[in-house]
Amino acid sequence: MYNYRPFYSFLIFFFLCLGIQLTGHSQAGFKLPLGKIKDRITFNLVNNLVIIPVEVNGKELSFLLDTGVNYTLLFSLYDNDSLEIKNVTPVKIRGLGEGGDIDALKSINNQFIVGKAIDKNHTVYVIYDRNINFSPRMGVNIHGVIGYEFFRDFVVKTDYDSEILTIYDPKFYKPKRCRSCETFNILFSNHKPFIRNKITSFNKEYEVTLLIDSGASDALWLFKEDYGIRNDPKNYFNDFLGLGLSGGVHGKRSKIDVVSIGSFSFTNVNVAYPDSLALRNLRLNDIRSGTLGGDILKRFTVIMDYGSKKMTLRKNSYFNRPFHYNMAGIVVEHDGIIPIKDVTDRSDHSFRIGQNNRSSTVVSIYVNPLFTFFLAPRFVVAEVRDGSPAHLAGVLKGDELLSINGKPFYEYKLQEIYELFSSKSGRKIVLRINRNGVKFKKRFVLKEVL
Incomplete structure:
Protein backbone atom coordinates (compact mmCIF):
# COMPACT_ATOMS: atom_id res chain seq x y z
CA MET A 1 0.00 0.00 0.00
CA ASP A 169 -26.42 -2.68 -17.83
CA PRO A 170 -25.79 -3.92 -21.40
CA LYS A 171 -27.58 -7.23 -20.71
CA PHE A 172 -30.87 -5.40 -20.17
CA TYR A 173 -30.46 -2.42 -22.50
CA LYS A 174 -33.02 -2.00 -25.27
CA PRO A 175 -32.69 1.07 -27.54
CA LYS A 176 -35.80 3.23 -27.68
CA ARG A 177 -37.34 4.17 -30.98
CA CYS A 178 -36.19 7.65 -31.93
CA ARG A 179 -37.06 9.25 -35.26
CA SER A 180 -34.64 12.11 -34.76
CA CYS A 181 -31.74 9.82 -33.81
CA GLU A 182 -29.07 8.37 -36.06
CA THR A 183 -26.92 5.36 -35.17
CA PHE A 184 -23.39 4.84 -36.49
CA ASN A 185 -20.96 1.95 -36.55
CA ILE A 186 -17.77 2.68 -34.63
CA LEU A 187 -14.35 1.09 -35.05
CA PHE A 188 -11.94 0.23 -32.25
CA SER A 189 -8.17 0.43 -32.13
CA ASN A 190 -6.24 0.10 -28.86
CA HIS A 191 -9.57 0.26 -26.96
CA LYS A 192 -10.41 3.65 -28.51
CA PRO A 193 -13.53 4.40 -30.63
CA PHE A 194 -13.30 5.80 -34.18
CA ILE A 195 -15.90 6.97 -36.66
CA ARG A 196 -15.73 7.49 -40.40
CA ASN A 197 -17.25 10.73 -41.61
CA LYS A 198 -16.78 13.45 -44.24
CA ILE A 199 -15.33 16.93 -44.30
CA THR A 200 -15.48 19.50 -47.08
CA SER A 201 -12.82 22.15 -47.71
CA PHE A 202 -12.60 24.46 -50.72
CA ASN A 203 -15.35 22.46 -52.47
CA LYS A 204 -13.39 19.23 -52.12
CA GLU A 205 -14.80 16.39 -50.02
CA TYR A 206 -12.59 14.09 -47.94
CA GLU A 207 -13.46 10.91 -46.06
CA VAL A 208 -11.72 10.84 -42.68
CA THR A 209 -11.51 8.49 -39.73
CA LEU A 210 -11.63 10.37 -36.43
CA LEU A 211 -11.05 9.38 -32.84
CA ILE A 212 -14.24 10.04 -30.84
CA ASP A 213 -12.68 11.99 -27.98
CA SER A 214 -14.96 13.40 -25.29
CA GLY A 215 -11.82 14.53 -23.45
CA ALA A 216 -10.87 17.07 -26.14
CA SER A 217 -12.85 20.29 -25.92
CA ASP A 218 -12.06 21.52 -29.44
CA ALA A 219 -14.48 20.62 -32.22
CA LEU A 220 -12.04 19.01 -34.64
CA TRP A 221 -8.36 18.16 -34.96
CA LEU A 222 -6.82 17.06 -38.25
CA PHE A 223 -3.31 15.67 -38.71
CA LYS A 224 -2.88 16.55 -42.39
CA GLU A 225 -2.72 20.21 -43.36
CA ASP A 226 -3.79 19.21 -46.87
CA TYR A 227 -7.29 19.09 -45.40
CA GLY A 228 -7.92 22.82 -45.49
CA ILE A 229 -4.75 24.87 -44.87
CA ARG A 230 -3.95 27.54 -47.47
CA ASN A 231 -1.20 30.18 -47.58
CA ASP A 232 -2.58 32.31 -50.42
CA PRO A 233 -4.68 33.77 -49.03
CA LYS A 234 -3.64 32.70 -45.54
CA ASN A 235 -6.56 31.04 -43.75
CA TYR A 236 -4.98 30.09 -40.40
CA PHE A 237 -3.13 31.45 -37.41
CA ASN A 238 -0.46 29.85 -35.21
CA ASP A 239 -1.46 29.19 -31.65
CA PHE A 240 -0.76 27.29 -28.46
CA LEU A 241 -3.35 24.52 -28.77
CA GLY A 242 -3.24 23.16 -25.28
CA LEU A 243 -1.52 20.96 -22.74
CA GLY A 244 -1.03 17.22 -23.11
CA LEU A 245 0.57 14.71 -20.78
CA SER A 246 3.92 15.06 -22.54
CA GLY A 247 3.92 18.86 -22.57
CA GLY A 248 2.56 21.78 -24.56
CA VAL A 249 0.94 21.40 -27.97
CA HIS A 250 1.40 24.03 -30.67
CA GLY A 251 0.00 24.19 -34.16
CA LYS A 252 -2.36 26.00 -36.51
CA ARG A 253 -6.01 26.96 -36.10
CA SER A 254 -8.35 27.44 -39.02
CA LYS A 255 -11.92 26.84 -40.22
CA ILE A 256 -13.27 23.89 -42.20
CA ASP A 257 -16.23 24.50 -44.53
CA VAL A 258 -18.39 21.47 -43.66
CA VAL A 259 -18.21 18.57 -41.23
CA SER A 260 -20.77 15.82 -41.89
CA ILE A 261 -21.71 12.97 -39.56
CA GLY A 262 -24.32 10.97 -41.43
CA SER A 263 -27.20 13.34 -42.13
CA PHE A 264 -25.95 15.87 -39.55
CA SER A 265 -23.87 18.73 -40.93
CA PHE A 266 -21.99 21.67 -39.44
CA THR A 267 -20.58 24.64 -41.34
CA ASN A 268 -17.66 26.97 -40.66
CA VAL A 269 -16.26 24.63 -38.00
CA ASN A 270 -13.19 25.39 -35.88
CA VAL A 271 -10.31 23.04 -36.69
CA ALA A 272 -6.79 22.67 -35.24
CA TYR A 273 -3.71 21.12 -36.85
CA PRO A 274 -1.14 20.06 -34.20
CA ASP A 275 2.45 20.25 -35.34
CA SER A 276 4.62 17.20 -35.91
CA LEU A 277 6.65 17.82 -32.75
CA ALA A 278 3.57 17.35 -30.58
CA LEU A 279 2.52 14.18 -32.43
CA ARG A 280 5.89 12.43 -32.34
CA ASN A 281 5.10 10.64 -29.04
CA LEU A 282 1.92 9.09 -30.41
CA ARG A 283 1.94 5.79 -32.22
CA LEU A 284 -0.70 6.89 -34.69
CA ASN A 285 -2.37 4.02 -36.48
CA ASP A 286 -2.90 4.07 -40.21
CA ILE A 287 -6.62 4.77 -40.04
CA ARG A 288 -6.62 7.89 -37.86
CA SER A 289 -7.03 11.26 -39.57
CA GLY A 290 -7.68 13.33 -36.45
CA THR A 291 -10.07 13.84 -33.54
CA LEU A 292 -13.78 14.57 -33.16
CA GLY A 293 -13.99 16.53 -29.91
CA GLY A 294 -16.33 17.97 -27.32
CA ASP A 295 -17.36 21.12 -29.18
CA ILE A 296 -19.17 18.86 -31.68
CA LEU A 297 -20.17 16.04 -29.32
CA LYS A 298 -21.88 18.44 -26.89
CA ARG A 299 -24.35 19.37 -29.67
CA PHE A 300 -25.94 15.94 -29.30
CA THR A 301 -27.26 13.54 -26.74
CA VAL A 302 -24.69 10.78 -27.24
CA ILE A 303 -25.23 7.06 -26.57
CA MET A 304 -22.04 4.99 -26.64
CA ASP A 305 -22.56 1.21 -26.85
CA TYR A 306 -19.09 -0.32 -26.96
CA GLY A 307 -20.42 -3.88 -26.81
CA SER A 308 -22.45 -3.41 -30.01
CA LYS A 309 -19.87 -1.06 -31.54
CA LYS A 310 -22.54 1.61 -32.03
CA MET A 311 -22.87 5.34 -31.35
CA THR A 312 -26.29 7.03 -31.44
CA LEU A 313 -26.71 10.80 -31.80
CA ARG A 314 -29.72 13.08 -31.29
CA LYS A 315 -29.53 16.86 -31.80
CA ASN A 316 -29.92 19.08 -28.75
CA SER A 317 -30.18 22.82 -28.01
CA TYR A 318 -26.45 23.39 -28.70
CA PHE A 319 -26.67 22.04 -32.26
CA ASN A 320 -27.12 25.31 -34.19
CA ARG A 321 -24.79 27.47 -32.13
CA PRO A 322 -21.91 28.95 -34.16
CA PHE A 323 -18.30 27.91 -33.65
CA HIS A 324 -16.27 30.80 -32.20
CA TYR A 325 -12.64 31.12 -31.27
CA ASN A 326 -11.40 33.05 -28.24
CA MET A 327 -11.66 36.53 -29.76
CA ALA A 328 -9.69 38.22 -26.95
CA GLY A 329 -6.58 36.13 -27.57
CA ILE A 330 -5.74 35.41 -23.93
CA VAL A 331 -6.01 32.31 -21.77
CA VAL A 332 -6.76 32.81 -18.08
CA GLU A 333 -6.05 30.36 -15.28
CA HIS A 334 -6.36 30.02 -11.51
CA ASP A 335 -3.15 30.75 -9.64
CA GLY A 336 -3.65 30.20 -5.95
CA ILE A 337 -6.01 31.82 -3.44
CA ILE A 338 -6.01 35.41 -2.23
CA PRO A 339 -7.96 37.24 0.55
CA ILE A 340 -10.67 39.64 -0.60
CA LYS A 341 -12.23 42.52 1.33
CA ASP A 342 -15.65 43.30 -0.07
CA VAL A 343 -17.29 46.61 0.85
CA THR A 344 -21.10 46.93 0.91
CA ASP A 345 -22.57 50.41 1.27
CA ARG A 346 -25.66 50.62 3.50
CA SER A 347 -28.15 53.41 2.99
CA ASP A 348 -28.57 54.01 6.71
CA HIS A 349 -27.46 52.82 10.11
CA SER A 350 -29.48 49.93 11.54
CA PHE A 351 -29.40 47.45 14.35
CA ARG A 352 -30.78 43.99 15.17
CA ILE A 353 -31.66 42.55 18.59
CA GLY A 354 -31.12 38.81 19.09
CA GLN A 355 -29.73 36.21 21.47
CA ASN A 356 -26.41 34.40 21.56
CA ASN A 357 -25.88 30.74 22.46
CA ARG A 358 -25.98 31.63 26.16
CA SER A 359 -29.44 33.22 25.83
CA SER A 360 -27.97 36.66 26.44
CA THR A 361 -29.40 39.59 24.52
CA VAL A 362 -27.08 40.79 21.74
CA VAL A 363 -27.45 44.04 19.81
CA SER A 364 -25.82 43.99 16.34
CA ILE A 365 -25.19 47.48 14.98
CA TYR A 366 -24.66 47.84 11.22
CA VAL A 367 -22.74 50.90 10.11
CA ASN A 368 -21.84 52.25 6.69
CA PRO A 369 -19.88 50.66 5.08
CA LEU A 370 -20.12 46.89 5.81
CA PHE A 371 -16.90 44.89 5.24
CA THR A 372 -16.84 41.20 4.33
CA PHE A 373 -13.66 39.15 4.14
CA PHE A 374 -13.30 35.88 2.19
CA LEU A 375 -10.88 33.88 0.04
CA ALA A 376 -11.15 33.73 -3.74
CA PRO A 377 -9.16 32.17 -6.59
CA ARG A 378 -6.53 34.44 -8.15
CA PHE A 379 -6.86 34.79 -11.96
CA VAL A 380 -3.78 35.38 -14.09
CA VAL A 381 -3.12 35.56 -17.82
CA ALA A 382 -1.47 32.25 -18.82
CA GLU A 383 -1.16 32.74 -22.61
CA VAL A 384 -1.34 35.71 -24.99
CA ARG A 385 -1.78 35.11 -28.73
CA ASP A 386 0.44 37.27 -30.93
CA GLY A 387 -1.53 39.89 -32.87
CA SER A 388 -4.72 39.36 -30.86
CA PRO A 389 -6.78 42.29 -29.50
CA ALA A 390 -5.45 41.71 -25.97
CA HIS A 391 -1.85 41.50 -27.24
CA LEU A 392 -2.20 44.73 -29.20
CA ALA A 393 -3.71 46.41 -26.12
CA GLY A 394 -0.58 45.52 -24.11
CA VAL A 395 -1.84 42.62 -21.98
CA LEU A 396 1.09 40.40 -20.92
CA LYS A 397 1.48 36.85 -19.71
CA GLY A 398 1.47 36.88 -15.91
CA ASP A 399 -0.86 39.88 -15.53
CA GLU A 400 -3.31 39.44 -12.66
CA LEU A 401 -6.97 40.19 -13.44
CA LEU A 402 -8.75 42.43 -10.94
CA SER A 403 -11.96 43.11 -12.85
CA ILE A 404 -13.57 42.59 -16.27
CA ASN A 405 -15.92 45.28 -17.59
CA GLY A 406 -16.22 46.70 -14.09
CA LYS A 407 -17.18 43.39 -12.49
CA PRO A 408 -14.76 42.07 -9.83
CA PHE A 409 -12.88 38.95 -10.98
CA TYR A 410 -14.15 36.89 -8.03
CA GLU A 411 -17.74 37.23 -9.29
CA TYR A 412 -16.77 35.27 -12.43
CA LYS A 413 -16.36 31.58 -12.91
CA LEU A 414 -13.51 30.74 -15.25
CA GLN A 415 -16.00 29.20 -17.68
CA GLU A 416 -17.88 32.53 -17.80
CA ILE A 417 -14.69 34.37 -18.75
CA TYR A 418 -14.10 31.99 -21.66
CA GLU A 419 -17.71 32.41 -22.77
CA LEU A 420 -17.37 36.20 -22.63
CA PHE A 421 -14.20 36.15 -24.74
CA SER A 422 -15.90 33.93 -27.33
CA SER A 423 -19.28 35.66 -27.30
CA LYS A 424 -19.64 38.42 -29.90
CA SER A 425 -17.39 40.24 -32.32
CA GLY A 426 -17.36 43.99 -31.56
CA ARG A 427 -17.92 43.58 -27.82
CA LYS A 428 -15.82 45.99 -25.74
CA ILE A 429 -13.63 44.57 -23.00
CA VAL A 430 -12.04 46.55 -20.18
CA LEU A 431 -9.57 44.67 -18.02
CA ARG A 432 -8.29 46.09 -14.76
CA ILE A 433 -5.02 44.32 -14.05
CA ASN A 434 -2.22 44.21 -11.53
CA ARG A 435 1.32 43.95 -12.92
CA ASN A 436 4.08 43.82 -10.31
CA GLY A 437 2.06 45.90 -7.89
CA VAL A 438 1.00 48.54 -10.44
CA LYS A 439 -2.73 48.65 -11.23
CA PHE A 440 -4.10 49.96 -14.53
CA LYS A 441 -6.68 49.27 -17.25
CA LYS A 442 -6.38 47.74 -20.71
CA ARG A 443 -9.14 48.19 -23.30
CA PHE A 444 -9.80 46.23 -26.49
CA VAL A 445 -12.62 45.02 -28.73
CA LEU A 446 -13.34 41.38 -29.50
CA LYS A 447 -12.60 40.52 -33.11
CA GLU A 448 -13.22 37.41 -35.19
CA VAL A 449 -9.92 35.67 -35.88
CA LEU A 450 -10.94 34.12 -39.21
Missing part, protein backbone atom coordinates in the same frame (compact mmCIF):
# COMPACT_ATOMS: atom_id res chain seq x y z
CA TYR A 2 1.29 3.45 -0.95
CA ASN A 3 0.24 6.71 0.69
CA TYR A 4 0.05 9.17 -2.23
CA ARG A 5 0.59 12.80 -1.25
CA PRO A 6 1.45 14.93 -4.29
CA PHE A 7 3.00 18.37 -3.86
CA TYR A 8 1.04 20.32 -6.44
CA SER A 9 -2.47 21.66 -6.71
CA PHE A 10 -4.16 23.32 -9.71
CA LEU A 11 -3.66 23.37 -13.69
CA ILE A 12 -5.27 22.60 -17.41
CA PHE A 13 -6.37 24.19 -20.72
CA PHE A 14 -9.82 24.58 -22.24
CA PHE A 15 -9.31 21.18 -23.74
CA LEU A 16 -7.42 18.03 -22.95
CA CYS A 17 -5.61 15.97 -25.50
CA LEU A 18 -4.14 12.98 -23.73
CA GLY A 19 -3.77 10.19 -26.30
CA ILE A 20 -2.01 7.75 -23.98
CA GLN A 21 -0.35 4.45 -24.89
CA LEU A 22 0.07 1.91 -22.12
CA THR A 23 0.59 -1.82 -21.97
CA GLY A 24 -1.19 -4.45 -19.94
CA HIS A 25 -4.87 -5.25 -19.54
CA SER A 26 -7.09 -5.02 -16.49
CA GLN A 27 -9.43 -7.89 -15.61
CA ALA A 28 -11.54 -5.72 -13.31
CA GLY A 29 -14.97 -4.38 -14.17
CA PHE A 30 -17.71 -2.00 -13.06
CA LYS A 31 -21.00 -3.53 -11.92
CA LEU A 32 -24.32 -2.14 -10.77
CA PRO A 33 -25.91 -3.56 -7.57
CA LEU A 34 -27.96 -6.73 -7.98
CA GLY A 35 -31.40 -5.92 -9.38
CA LYS A 36 -30.42 -2.48 -10.68
CA ILE A 37 -30.24 -2.14 -14.48
CA LYS A 38 -29.42 1.57 -14.83
CA ASP A 39 -28.25 4.60 -12.90
CA ARG A 40 -28.28 8.37 -13.41
CA ILE A 41 -25.28 10.54 -12.49
CA THR A 42 -25.18 14.34 -12.49
CA PHE A 43 -22.08 15.83 -14.13
CA ASN A 44 -20.58 19.28 -14.68
CA LEU A 45 -20.05 20.48 -18.25
CA VAL A 46 -16.92 22.64 -18.28
CA ASN A 47 -15.37 23.83 -21.55
CA ASN A 48 -17.24 21.08 -23.44
CA LEU A 49 -15.86 18.42 -21.08
CA VAL A 50 -17.81 16.04 -18.80
CA ILE A 51 -16.64 16.07 -15.17
CA ILE A 52 -18.08 13.30 -12.96
CA PRO A 53 -17.75 12.49 -9.25
CA VAL A 54 -15.69 9.36 -8.57
CA GLU A 55 -14.92 7.79 -5.21
CA VAL A 56 -11.45 6.21 -5.12
CA ASN A 57 -10.67 4.01 -2.11
CA GLY A 58 -13.13 6.03 -0.05
CA LYS A 59 -11.91 9.43 -1.27
CA GLU A 60 -14.34 11.64 -3.25
CA LEU A 61 -12.67 13.09 -6.35
CA SER A 62 -13.56 14.61 -9.73
CA PHE A 63 -12.67 12.86 -12.99
CA LEU A 64 -12.87 13.77 -16.65
CA LEU A 65 -14.95 11.20 -18.58
CA ASP A 66 -12.88 10.62 -21.69
CA THR A 67 -13.53 8.23 -24.58
CA GLY A 68 -10.03 9.09 -25.85
CA VAL A 69 -8.09 7.26 -23.10
CA ASN A 70 -7.81 3.53 -22.64
CA TYR A 71 -6.72 3.46 -18.99
CA THR A 72 -7.57 5.38 -15.84
CA LEU A 73 -5.22 8.16 -14.73
CA LEU A 74 -4.90 9.91 -11.38
CA PHE A 75 -3.24 13.26 -10.71
CA SER A 76 -3.81 16.78 -9.30
CA LEU A 77 -4.51 16.21 -5.63
CA TYR A 78 -4.13 19.01 -3.09
CA ASP A 79 -1.16 19.21 -0.76
CA ASN A 80 -3.29 18.27 2.23
CA ASP A 81 -5.06 15.38 0.49
CA SER A 82 -4.06 11.82 1.21
CA LEU A 83 -5.15 8.83 -0.85
CA GLU A 84 -4.17 5.22 -0.32
CA ILE A 85 -3.37 3.35 -3.51
CA LYS A 86 -2.47 -0.31 -3.60
CA ASN A 87 0.07 -2.67 -5.15
CA VAL A 88 2.16 -0.15 -7.08
CA THR A 89 4.74 -0.73 -9.81
CA PRO A 90 6.86 2.04 -11.46
CA VAL A 91 6.11 2.49 -15.19
CA LYS A 92 6.66 5.04 -17.93
CA ILE A 93 3.87 6.42 -20.11
CA ARG A 94 3.70 8.87 -22.95
CA GLY A 95 1.04 11.18 -24.34
CA LEU A 96 0.40 14.08 -26.65
CA GLY A 97 2.86 16.95 -26.29
CA GLU A 98 6.40 18.08 -27.03
CA GLY A 99 8.10 16.35 -24.09
CA GLY A 100 9.08 12.73 -23.55
CA ASP A 101 8.09 9.81 -21.36
CA ILE A 102 6.50 10.40 -17.97
CA ASP A 103 7.18 8.51 -14.73
CA ALA A 104 4.08 7.00 -13.16
CA LEU A 105 2.92 4.28 -10.76
CA LYS A 106 0.69 1.44 -11.89
CA SER A 107 -1.66 0.48 -9.06
CA ILE A 108 -4.07 -2.47 -9.01
CA ASN A 109 -6.90 -3.67 -6.74
CA ASN A 110 -8.36 -0.19 -6.13
CA GLN A 111 -12.04 0.42 -5.44
CA PHE A 112 -13.72 2.91 -7.78
CA ILE A 113 -17.35 3.99 -7.32
CA VAL A 114 -19.23 6.02 -9.95
CA GLY A 115 -22.83 6.61 -8.95
CA LYS A 116 -24.05 3.18 -7.91
CA ALA A 117 -21.50 1.38 -10.10
CA ILE A 118 -18.58 -0.29 -8.28
CA ASP A 119 -15.30 -1.75 -9.48
CA LYS A 120 -13.43 -3.42 -6.61
CA ASN A 121 -10.35 -4.28 -8.65
CA HIS A 122 -9.62 -1.18 -10.72
CA THR A 123 -6.21 -0.44 -12.23
CA VAL A 124 -5.06 3.17 -12.16
CA TYR A 125 -1.90 4.92 -13.37
CA VAL A 126 -0.78 7.59 -10.89
CA ILE A 127 1.10 10.56 -12.34
CA TYR A 128 3.10 12.30 -9.63
CA ASP A 129 4.90 14.93 -11.70
CA ARG A 130 3.92 18.23 -10.08
CA ASN A 131 3.99 19.94 -13.50
CA ILE A 132 1.13 17.78 -14.80
CA ASN A 133 -1.99 19.24 -13.28
CA PHE A 134 -5.06 20.02 -15.36
CA SER A 135 -7.16 22.15 -12.98
CA PRO A 136 -6.29 25.88 -13.09
CA ARG A 137 -7.29 26.47 -16.71
CA MET A 138 -10.51 24.53 -16.16
CA GLY A 139 -11.50 26.48 -13.08
CA VAL A 140 -12.49 23.25 -11.30
CA ASN A 141 -10.51 20.45 -9.69
CA ILE A 142 -9.63 17.60 -12.04
CA HIS A 143 -8.08 14.70 -10.15
CA GLY A 144 -8.01 12.16 -12.94
CA VAL A 145 -9.32 10.76 -16.21
CA ILE A 146 -11.48 7.67 -16.70
CA GLY A 147 -12.35 6.18 -20.06
CA TYR A 148 -12.40 2.78 -21.74
CA GLU A 149 -12.92 0.59 -18.66
CA PHE A 150 -16.07 2.54 -17.77
CA PHE A 151 -17.53 2.66 -21.28
CA ARG A 152 -16.67 -1.02 -21.80
CA ASP A 153 -18.92 -2.13 -18.93
CA PHE A 154 -22.04 -0.05 -19.68
CA VAL A 155 -24.12 1.54 -22.37
CA VAL A 156 -23.49 5.22 -21.59
CA LYS A 157 -25.86 8.05 -22.50
CA THR A 158 -24.47 11.58 -22.13
CA ASP A 159 -27.18 14.26 -22.09
CA TYR A 160 -25.20 17.47 -22.49
CA ASP A 161 -28.35 19.60 -22.19
CA SER A 162 -29.42 18.38 -18.76
CA GLU A 163 -25.88 17.41 -17.66
CA ILE A 164 -27.07 13.91 -16.78
CA LEU A 165 -25.13 10.72 -17.45
CA THR A 166 -27.23 7.54 -17.63
CA ILE A 167 -25.50 4.17 -17.51
CA TYR A 168 -27.27 0.94 -18.49
